[in-house]
Every structure is written in structure tokens, then in C-alpha cells.
Amino acid sequence: MSNPARDDFRFPIRVYYEDTDAGGVVYYANYLKFFERARTEWLRALGVEQRVLAEETGCIFVVRGVETQYRRPACLDDCLTIRSRVSRLGKASIDFLQFCERGDELLATGKVLVGCVDRATLRPRALPTGLVETLAPLAAEPSTD
Numbered sequence: 001m002s003n004p005a006r007d008d009f010r011f012p013i014r015v016y017y018e019d020t021d022a023g024g025v026v027y028y029a030n031y032l033k034f035f036e037r038a039r040t041e042w043l044r045a046l047g048v049e050q051r052v053l054a055e056e057t058g059c060i061f062v063v064r065g066v067e068t069q070y071r072r073p074a075c076l077d078d079c080l081t082i083r084s085r086v087s088r089l090g091k092a093s094i095d096f097l098q099f100c101e102r103g104d105e106l107l108a109t110g111k112v113l114v115g116c117v118d119r120a121t122l123r124p125r126a127l128p129t130g131l132v133e134t135l136a137p138l139a140a141e142p143s144t145d
Contacts (some may be wrong), residue, residue, distance in 0.1 A: 038082035
């Protein structure tokens with residue numbers, strides 16, 4: 001894993017048999033799982049535990065949109081790196097750009113739009129102040145919504 005204070009957080013993932021189809025190629029939907037793990041571990045490295053955040057603030061995250069591009073296949077036993085960055089930080093949302101790489105080779109990209117909602121009502125709500133303070137220096141674009 002990388003230093004969480006950098007623009008791009010790097011999270012290593014090995015491809016297991018369960019991640020692949022019958023041909024030993026990573027099943028396309030599993031890239032979304034890889035991206036999810038990397039975002040979760042990045043937040044954890046920044047000191048943000050999502051379970052604690054939900055308990056203390058009532059804030060939970062929901063994915064509101066995903067755009068992926070697949071360039072090259074990953075295969076069984078590959079060692080991958082998922083790079084993640086915040087492309088935009090809104091008042092109630094975080095947009096992430098993520099990249100799946102095998103060495104220097106880009107395999108897949110993802111743009112994941114995450115919304116903050118109230119755990120009890122599932123209605124949009126502002127990101128907690130502490131989280132904004134943590135993520136704002138990492139965001140490519142400032143809050144706009």
C-alpha cells in the first residue's frame with residue numbers, strides 16, 4: 001500500500017481463481033470489487049473507518065454511478081495495483097478515478113461516483129466536516145454541489 005496523503009493511493013491485489021471465468025481471465029464485474037476494496041482501504045489508511053463513521057455521524061456511502069473502460073485482461077495469479085484518486089469532492093458526494101494496472105500496463109479504468117446518505121432515511125446529506133477536511137487537499141476539483 002502507499003502513503004495515503006498522496007494523490008494516488010496504491011493498493012495491491014492478487015487475482016485468485018474465484019475472480020476469474022472458466023478461461024482464467026478476470027470476470028469484468030470483479031474490477032468493481034477491486035475498486036471498492038481500494039477505496040475502502042484508502043479511507044482506512046486516512047483514518048476513516050466506514051463503520052465508525054456510520055455509527056458516529058449516521059453517514060453511509062452509496063455508489064450512484066460507475067463508468068468503466070476495459071483495455072487488457074487480467075488473469076489468474078496476476079499481481080495488480082489499483083490506483084485511486086479523488087477527482088471531485090462535492091458537498092454530498094465524492095467522485096473517484098481508479099486505475100487497474102499490472103506493472104506499467106493499464107488494464108482498466110473506472111470513474112466511481114459515490115453519494116453520502118443518511119443511514120436512517122437513505123436521503124442525501126452533507127459529507128461530515130472531518131471527512132471533508134481529510135479529503136479536500138486530495139481532490140482535483142473543489143466542492144461544487
